[in-house]
Amino acid sequence: MQIRLTTTDTPAAEEVALIGQNLTAYNDADVGPSGRRVLAVTVRDETGALLAGISGYTGWGWLYVQWLWVHESLRGQGMAGQMLTAAEDEARARGCHSAWIDTFNPIAEKAYTRQGYAVFGELPDFPVGRSRKFLQKRLTPSG
Numbered sequence: 001m002q003i004r005l006t007t008t009d010t011p012a013a014e015e016v017a018l019i020g021q022n023l024t025a026y027n028d029a030d031v032g033p034s035g036r037r038v039l040a041v042t043v044r045d046e047t048g049a050l051l052a053g054i055s056g057y058t059g060w061g062w063l064y065v066q067w068l069w070v071h072e073s074l075r076g077q078g079m080a081g082q083m084l085t086a087a088e089d090e091a092r093a094r095g096c097h098s099a100w101i102d103t104f105n106p107i108a109e110k111a112y113t114r115q116g117y118a119v120f121g122e123l124p125d126f127p128v129g130r131s132r133k134f135l136q137k138r139l140t141p142s143g
Contacts, residue, residue: 063091
């Protein structure tokens with residue numbers, strides 16, 4: 001059998017989907033189904049414009065917050081904490097025991113630690129001049 005290794009920045013969507021499907025099938029066989037479900041929290045104004053939001057998922061008993069964004073007009077008002085609380089509450093309802101998030105923004109890191117997250121890992125110079133911090137939190141029934 002001849003194989004060919006290719007590197008690209010324009011993979012076909014079908015190939016990316018197939019990679020994900022095959023990895024999911026492998027992981028399901030190895031450790032059991034993840035039960036992965038999308039989770040989003042949004043904040044809108046009276047016109048329906050999006051002013052803040054969280055996008056992530058729950059799986060294997062964990063909440064992963066992939067993206068958390070707050071419009072500059074709402075920053076510094078505790079919106080990140082309110083959205084995290086809502087996401088954590090939904091994660092608990094889904095049976096999650098813990099949550100994790102990552103950031104290279106020192107201001108965001110402070111917001112997450114105020115919410116009860118603790119740093120468990122760090123990648124220096126990601127991006128150069130900053131460190132990407134990985135934070136986690138145990139989701140107890142009471143918060």
